[in-house]
Amino acid sequence: MPTFQTSRRVQHSADDMFDLVADVEKYPRFVPLCQSLKVRGRREMDDGRVVLISDMTVAYKLFSETFASRVTLDREARRITVEYLEGPFRHLENNWDFKPLDDGTCEVGFFITYEFRSRTLGSLMGAMFDRAFRKFASAFEERADEIYGAV
Template sequence: MPRHHETRVLPYSDEQMFALVTDIERYPEFLPWVIALRIRSDSEHEAVADMIVGFKGLRESFSCRVHKDRPRTVTVSYIDGPMRHLRNEWQFAPVEGGGCRVDFMVDFAFRSRMFEALAGQMFDKALRKMIAAFETRADDLYAAGRAMSSDGRSSSLSG
């Protein structure tokens, strides 16, 4: 049963990171292995989505509920699909001097022993690739909008 927790400090605001993580409709544009996504419902506090993920000829679909507590927390809970359980949490906290601390946790288990074995072998690599995809997406969306100094040079929010 893979479980992982990671903390990063990024030069973007908690509101920016919250917006990126809750823009689930865009996941197929930047997240590896996300082939398709359908939003069933979406409101300020909750979304329900169906996602198809694929890797090396294997495809699975699952449904999840995304709980949103702007701008601090996003919690993903599993509805149905090939897993026994899935829980994913994002927490965003402003840091002194600008930017925010991002705490990310994922915990899941597949029903299929084959998928569980594959997940165990590839979990760390896949997770690193997924986290890097979120960071790259944040850079693509927000790096140009960082504060500009009076002489026109970019000024990082992280100091």
């Protein structure tokens, strides 16, 4: 099963980076392959977490697929978890962690593992997904510089 994991120190606070990643509706503006993202449900839990149900459409050239996921925003733990619900995958799991550092910056951890339901789709899209995930951290860091200012 393809897996990608990275950890990067960024020149923005953990809270700012959490807010940036939590603002999923803005992903089509800067996230590689993300053509659209619609939140179809949002619920605040008693423990302070927020749970979103979203539909994300990824597109590349003539290929386009939409999948649904549950996104749990846990501000207290500084963690965002994405759980796959339906679409072209057999499995998809994605986590973000935001660790504040003493100088006001933070370390952002990103993990994703996935498997396409169809072998054909996996062979068509696998390499392209792998390249896109390798660009995710940079895309979010560049977006943070745009919003919060480059340091």
